Amino acid sequence: MTAAFTVSRATRASRIGGAVAAVLVLWLSTFPWWADPGWMREFEEMSCYLIFALMWNLLAGYGGMVSIGQQAFVGLGGYALLVLGNHLHVNPFLAVPLAMVATLALAVPVSFIAFRLQGGYFAIGTWVIAEVFRISIANISTVGGGSGTSLTALRGISRSTREAATFWLCLAGATAAVAAVYGFLRSREGLALLALRDSETAAESQGVDVTRTKRAVYLIAAAGAGLAGALYFLGNLRISPDAAFTVNWSAFAIFIVVVGGVGTLEGTLVGVALFYLLNKLFSDYGTWYLVGLGLLAVVVTLKFPAGLWGFVSRRFDLHFFPVHRRLIPPERDRACAT
C-alpha cells in the first residue's frame, strides 16, 4: 500500500499548452520580417500590459497585497530608461534590462515605507508613493519637467532596426515574465506564498518568514513593472510624468486580472486578450467605454469572483499552468473509485 500515490503537477492540458506556447512564441518572433508595423505596435503595448498585469496578479492575487500604486515602478522604469539612454548614453536596448534593475534597487527602500501599511491602507499608501514620484519628476527640468521629453537616444538608429529590436524585446520580456511568475510560483518560495495567502499565522508557524516572502514578491513585482515601463516608453519614444505615473496602469491591471481571474496565470492571459478586444471594439466610445470597464470589474467581482478563467477552468478542470501539486491515486484505486 505504501508509495502507491504519485505527486504530479503536470496535466495533459499543461503539456499541450507548453508546446502551443513554444510554437506561438517562435511564430511571433518572425513578425518583424513580414508583419504590419501597426500590429507589432499593438502587440508591444499589450505585452507591456501583460507584464504589468502579471506582476499585479502576483502581488495582489497571490501575495494578498492589493496595490493601487504599482504605476510608481512603471514610471521609474521609463525614466530610468530615459536617464540611461539620453544622459548616460547607454545603448537604449541594453538600457531596458538596466532600467529594470534600477527600478528594483529603488523599490527596496520604498518597500520599507509601504510595508508599514496593510490591507486597504497599503493600497492607498502605495498610491501616495506613486504620486510623490510623479510630482518629484515633474519638478526636475533636466528630465523634461511636467511636459515630459523625447527619447533622443534612439536617434541615429534606423527605423526598421528600432522597430524589430523593440518588438523582440517586448516578446522576450512578456515570455520571460510569464516564465518567471510560473517558475516562482512553483518554487519553494512560491509554495510559501500560497500558504501565506491562506493563513499568515499558520504559514508563519510552519517556518515561513512572512515579511521576507512578501518583500520578495513586492520586489519582483516592482522589477516587472519597471520592465513594462521601460518597454512601453521605448516603443512610445516619448515620456511624461502624467503618462508614466498614471493610475490608469493600476486600473487596467485590476480590470485584466479581476475579469480574467484573480490568482491564476491563465486568468491574466485571458484578461489581456479580452482587454485588447474590448479596446479594439469600443475605445472610440471614450468615457462610456471606461464606464463599461469599471462596471464590468464591479459586476465580475460581485457575481463571478473567480473571473472568466476561473469559471472555465472549474467547469472543465483545465489547467495550462498548474502550480498545485496533485495526488494521483494508483491505477487499481482509481478503477475502484470510479
Place this chain on the structure above:
Amino acid sequence: MLSFLDTLVQGVLLGGLYALFALGQSLLFGVMRLTNTAHGDFIILSAFVAWSLAVVTGSPWLALIVLLPLAFAGGYLLQRLVLNGTIGKDPMRSLVVTFGLAIVIQNVLQQIYTADPRSIDSGGLNTATFQLAEGFSIGALPLLIFAAALALTVGLQLLFDRTDLGRAFRAVSDDREAAELMGLDHRHVYALATGIAFLVVAFAGTLHGMKTTVSATDGPSLLLYAFEAVIIGGMGSFYGTLVGGMLLGVTQDIGFRIDPGWGIWTGHVVFLGALLLRPSGLFPRTR
C-alpha cells in the same frame, strides 16, 4: 512673523476642509475596516449634484438641504446592495469594487458635465474676508468650513461614544458574530454607518464646490488627502482625523509658500515620514 502666522492660520483652515473630506472615511474605517477608494469621487459627485441643485433652487444652502437626505439614502443603499457583499478578510473585493465605482463616477460626470471645472455660486461668500491686520485676512468661507469640520468631528465622536447607534457601531466593529447574537443585523448597521458617512460627504462636496472649482477627475487627489488625514490622526478617532487634516493642511501650505510646485508633494512626504515615525498615528485607539 505675521507671514508665519498667516501660513499657519491658512493651513489650519485648509486642514478643516481636509478633515471634512476625511471624516466619512474615518467612520467607515472605524466601523467596518472598509477602504472606499471611490471616497474622493463621491465627494466630487456630491459637489456636482449640489451644483445642479443650486442652479435649480437658486441657493447653495437649499441645495445642501435637498442633497443631505439623498446622500444618506444613496450611502445606505450603496452599502446594502453593493458593498456589504464585498466585506471580508480579503481586502481585494472591496478595493476592486470601489475602484471600479470610482472610474464609473469620474467618466459619467465627464459625460454629463464635460471636463470643464465649475464652481457652486455661494452668493459672494467665497470672496468675503475678515481683515485682521495688514496683509493678514481670513476668508469667511474657509472659516465656515473649519467650523463645520469642527462641529461634525465633535458630533461624530459624541455619536460614536454616547449613543445607542454609536455603541452598535463599536460592537459590530469589535465582533460581528457576537453582535449578531445580540440581535443586531450587521448589514443594516453597516448601511447606517455609510449613510452617515455620506451625509458628511455631502457637506464636504457642497462646501468644497463653493470654495473652489471642481472637475470630474478631482476625486483621487481628495481621496489621498482624506486618507492621509485619517492615517496621520490614527484610526478610530475623529479628533485624530481633525488634527491629521490640520497637520496636512499646514504642511501643504508651508510647501506651497516655498514653491507652488512642491506644496502637495510636501504634504505627501510628511505623511510618509509620519508613517515611518508613528505608524499607528497620533491618536491610536488605545481602548
Place this chain on the structure above:
Amino acid sequence: MDLLSTRKLDAYYGDSQVLFGVDFEIERGEIAALVGANGAGKSTLLKTVCGLLRAPREAVRFAGEPIGGLAPGRIVRRGIALVPEGRRLFPSLSAEENLMMGGYVKRAGPWKLDSVYRLFPRLQQRRAHPAASLSGGEQQMVAIGRALMSNPQLLICDELSLGLAPVVVKEIYQALEQVCRDGVTAVIVEQDVAVAQRVSRRLYCMQEGRITLHGLSSELTRERISRAYFGV
C-alpha cells in the same frame, strides 16, 4: 412540555457532516448539561440552535414553534440567549456597554442593569472599565449578564468554566442556579463532568456528533457517563 427540542438534527461545516440525527430535549425550568470530548459536536449543536449554523426549520422547535435556520437576531427575539465559548465580549466597550448591548432587542422581563448588578455586585464597581481590562471571572460575569439582559426564556452557556479558577467557577455556577430558580431554563456545556452532573437535572453525552447517552443526572452513574464520553 419541552421548551426546546431538536428532532433528527443534522448539521454541516461546508461539505462535512458534524451532527448526525441529534435528538435533544429540555423542559421548562430545568438545567440540562451537555458533556463530551472536544470535537464531539457540543458547540455545533448550540450554534445551530442559536442560528449561527443552518438547520431545517422543523428540526429545532422552541416554545412549540419551529425555529431551525432562523437568523440569530430573530432567535434572540424569541427568547434564546447564548453565552458563547470564550465569552466573546466587545473588548473596546465598557462592562456596562456590553451589558447594554445584550439588551439591544428590548424583550420585556425582570433583567435590567440593576438586577444584573445585584446578581454580580463586583461588576458595579467595574462598570466603566473596558471589557478587555477585566479579569477572566469578571468577563464571564459580563457575558452571562449580557445574555440575561435580553430576558431570555432559555440561557445557553458554552464552557463557562474555561480558564477560570475553581473558586470563581463555583461562584459563577451559584449565580446560574439562582438565575434558574427565578424561572430561566438553561443548557450548559461543561468539560468537568462532576460539575455538570451536580448542577444539572438532565444530562446529555455527545460523541462524534451523536447523542450517546441521556437521562436524569441523579440516575446516571459516573461509569456510564465516562463510557459514553470516551466511547470505551
